[in-house]
Amino acid sequence: MLTDIRTFPCPACSQIINDSADICRFCGTPVDREAAIAAADIQDRVNRGCSDASYLRTVAVAMFVFLGLSFIPLIPLVSMGFLITFVVLAILLVRWQVKYRNIPTKDSDYDKAMGQRNLAFSLWIAAIAVGFVIKPLVEMFLWPRL
Numbered sequence: 001m002l003t004d005i006r007t008f009p010c011p012a013c014s015q016i017i018n019d020s021a022d023i024c025r026f027c028g029t030p031v032d033r034e035a036a037i038a039a040a041d042i043q044d045r046v047n048r049g050c051s052d053a054s055y056l057r058t059v060a061v062a063m064f065v066f067l068g069l070s071f072i073p074l075i076p077l078v079s080m081g082f083l084i085t086f087v088v089l090a091i092l093l094v095r096w097q098v099k100y101r102n103i104p105t106k107d108s109d110y111d112k113a114m115g116q117r118n119l120a121f122s123l124w125i126a127a128i129a130v131g132f133v134i135k136p137l138v139e140m141f142l143w144p145r146l
């Protein structure tokens with residue numbers, strides 16, 4: 001890992017530069033080694049936060065596919081699939097919050113990652129209403145007539 005060239009945004013002009021540079025190649029501002037390493041560490045967290053957030057969104061969508069399918073009677077195991085993805089998503093959301101919330105960065109990808117986290121969290125909240133309130137009511141009132 002130590003030999004990897006890492007990147008971070010220039011503190012002066014926000015262009016992406018690498019942490020082995022002595023001066024920013026865009027604006028010529030001298031790069032402080034310590035600050036560069038700290039900034040690159042932050043950028044690593046931002047990058048991991050972004051890829052984990054897109055995974056959160058994928059799990060949230062999968063959860064809703066299972067939930068949608070579970071409205072159709074006689075398809076086995078989809079309710080189980082919903083419950084598993086529901087629990088996994090809750091764990092992943094908490095894990096994301098612990099690891100990646102409040103990263104001091106102006107990176108627009110981090111804003112996108114927070115948007116994906118918000119989407120995943122909204123779907124999770126919606127799944128409580130749909131999966132544990134609406135679906136039991138539908139089963140109670142509609143399925144006996146099918």
Ligand SMILES: [Zn+2]
Nearest residue numbers: 010013024027
């Ligand atoms: Zn610069």
